[in-house]
Amino acid sequence: MTDGEDKGRPRQDEAIGSRHAARFARVREAHQSELAEDYVEMIDDLIASRGEARAADLADCFGVSPGTVARTVQRLIRDGLVNSEPYRSIFLTERGREVALAARQRHRLVEDFLLSLGVSPEAAELDAEGIEHHVGPETLEAFRHHLRR
Template sequence: MQEPSEPSASETQSLPETVLVDPERHVESFRQAREARRSELVEDYVELIDDLIGDGGEARQVDIAARLGVAQPTVAKMLKRLCEDGFVQQRPYRGVFLTEAGRRLATQARERHRIVERFLCTLGVSPETARRDAEGIEHHVSAETLAAFRAFVEGRQET
């Protein structure tokens, strides 16, 4: 792990001092982080299911478990939740299929991942590290920050 470097003079002038924020703002920050963690798994599953269907025409529980590095009972539990939430349909002896809502969610998650990954690469992060880091960041970034990432990347491409 790298040691943090000391901020430059210009960075210390632009960054506010660390101050305990008021309770309402603090609660909202933590609420947003908890919500992102809850939706993270759902988004990862539907995106992977969409990828598997696109690649091989089907998404099987065994393939999902292998790709996520989890046990099949863990996948079965999540698939039950995704069915209840209206994102997937399971058909006996056939596999898992996304509903229209599941396809929309997979597309949104993939787009967020793509923007974050491109932003990190634009900053000089290696493509492999950017891919891995984007996997976590994509779920926690706000719409405002994502728009800023997109504008930054698009602005850099024009020059």
């Protein structure tokens, strides 16, 4: 290896590292967003079906501990998506209702797209739950375009 190659490699490694770090930061952010969307959708569903959403109900629905729900609800409060007081029901803010509606619409679009491809209803429902959080606006628009044909 020549001296020129030695000097170029660290910069190249740094560039690769920066690209990976940026990509993983986007993935972590997407996971946080996914969790928030799942919670506000479930809170909305619980309120619609039971008249209220309680932390214990969320723990049962998601199969997680009450402590996990408490931490997540605190994050949702901080993000302005829900309101709650200790030992009380959890309520969506206007912004939380908007996020729940957008997530539900995106889920329906992805599910309809999968069904249009011949995917079974059961598989389309399950797969849409994962896919809905990871598609961008351009892809969603392509799904809409495909479905309009």
